[in-house]
Structure formats: structure tokens, C-alpha cells
Amino acid sequence: MTEQAVREALGRVMDPEIPTISIVDLGMVDEVRVHAEHVEVALLPTFLGCPALDLIEEAVLKAIPSAVVTFRHDPPWSTERITEAGKEGLRRFGIAPPDDVVRCPRCGSEQVLAENLFGPTRCRAIYYCRACRSPFEAFKAI
Numbered sequence: 518m519t520e521q522a523v524r525e526a527l528g529r530v531m532d533p534e535i536p537t538i539s540i541v542d543l544g545m546v547d548e549v550r551v552h553a554e555h556v557e558v559a560l561l562p563t564f565l566g567c568p569a570l571d572l573i574e575e576a577v578l579k580a581i582p583s584a585v586v587t588f589r590h591d592p593p594w595s596t597e598r599i600t601e602a603g604k605e606g607l608r609r610f611g612i613a614p615p616d617d618v619v620r621c622p623r624c625g626s627e628q629v630l631a632e633n634l635f636g637p638t639r640c641r642a643i644y645y646c647r648a649c650r651s652p653f654e655a656f657k658a659i
């Protein structure tokens with residue numbers, strides 16, 4: 518397997534919680550090393566407390582059976598690592614991507630209120646859109 522093939526396979530591994538964004542577009546893949554017998558894949562956990570790491574490792578092993586997955590905290594993952602395609606994937610799932618201005622992922626309005634900064638996970642916060650009157654989640658910029 519070439520490094521390119523490994524990266525393409527990783528690009529099809531979706532985040533278990535947000536199935537419209539791949540772990541590559543999420544900026545989780547720090548390093549790929551191809552060896553004769555196995556492939557080393559070093560991933561950055563997206564945020565301490567996001568509980569999906571076991572599921573992500575499982576998904577990677579399903580895509581690349583010879584992978585050895587490790588998680589690194591250095592360099593720390595940050596929301597700046599999310600690609601443009603990744604931000605689009607977040608919007609499709611109804612989550613506002615971490616931009617300077619939080620916009621409603623449904624109607625694009627900036628007329629939003631933070632409802633609850635402690636959303637379903639520590640990565641996400643709940644907002645309310647005053648334009649289309651619906652709640653939505655936003656990825657916190659870190």
C-alpha cells in the first residue's frame with residue numbers, strides 16, 4: 518500500500534458522530550508511515566472528552582486492516598485543521614463550523630444566540646437562530 522492509497526482510504530473513514538465529515542477533513546490525521554507489514558497511522562484526538570476514539574480506531578481498521586493506530590496529543594488538534602470540505606460536511610449535518618462568526622447552518626443568518634455553551638459534547642455548543650427560529654449546534658473554535 519502506498520502512502521497515497523492509505524490517505525485516500527482514510528479520506529473515506531467518516532467521523533462516527535458526524536458521518537458527513539471524514540477524519541482527514543476533520544484534520545485528525547497527523548502522520549502516515551507505510552512499512553512492509555503494516556501501516557502506522559497517527560491521529561490527533563479532536564478534543565479531550567469526545568468519546569469516539571475507540572469507534573474511530575475501529576473504522577480505520579475496517580478501512581485499512583494492517584493499520585496500527587496511535588493517538589497523539591502533540592501537536593494539539595485545533596479547529597483550524599478542519600478543511601473547507603470538512604466545514605461543508607459539518608454544515609450538511611446541521612452543525613455550524615468553527616468560523617469567526619457563527620452562522621446558522623440552515624439559513625446562513627448571523628442572528629444567532631448562544632443557548633448553552635455546554636452542548637452534547639464538549640466540542641459543540643447549542644445556538645438558536647432568530648431568523649429561521651431553530652436551534653442548531655456549533656463546533657467550538659479551539
Ligand SMILES: [Zn+2]
Binds near residue numbers: 621625626646648
Ligand atoms: Zn437559521
